[in-house]
Amino acid sequence: xxxxxxxxxxxxxxxxxxxxxxxxxxxxxxxxxxxxxxxxxxxxxxxxxxxxxxxxxxxxxxxxxxxxxxxxxxxxxxxxxxxxxxxxxxxxxxxxxxxxxxxxxxxxxxxxxxxxxxxxxxxxxxxxxxxxxxxxxxx
Numbered sequence: 001x002x003x004x005x006x007x008x009x010x011x012x013x014x015x016x017x018x019x020x021x022x023x024x025x026x027x028x029x030x031x032x033x034x035x036x037x038x039x040x041x042x043x044x045x046x047x048x049x050x051x052x053x054x055x056x057x058x059x060x061x062x063x064x065x066x067x068x069x070x071x072x073x074x075x076x077x078x079x080x081x082x083x084x085x086x087x088x089x090x091x092x093x094x095x096x097x098x099x100x101x102x103x104x105x106x107x108x109x110x111x112x113x114x115x116x117x118x119x120x121x122x123x124x125x126x127x128x129x130x131x132x133x134x135x136x137x138x139x
Contacts, residue, residue: 002036011085013107014096019089021076035071088120091129102126 011020022031076082090113093105102110102124111117 004030004037006034008109009082010089010113011109012089012105013091014093014098019090019092021082021085031071031073086113086118087129094124094129130133 003092005025007022007023009021012018013053020033025028074085076085090102090108090110093099093108094102101122102108103114103120103121110119110123114121114123
């Protein structure tokens, strides 16, 4: 964050993937460097993760099988698109059957959004939230 600043507008961390919305500084579009640094830092700090079935290619490069090589990027078009993506992120643990409501998933910016008055704590509880998102290309 010190060398490559950005704002985390929304995030959810799930057992096998994560979603986030970032705001980068004006005229800065370098998502790749930020993801590389985050993945690298996380991997170094998780030495206790049990060894996985790592391909020969990854072993030769001294890589672990924690992360995918690519990520999906989408440029937010407007406020409606932003809100749709934020809701998709915050509802994702429910969608994947991990909890019955976003309030029960602690690894999410949902709780910050509730404190900021963006959501009622009961949002997404007892109702299915449907969000239409565009497919975007991997990087």
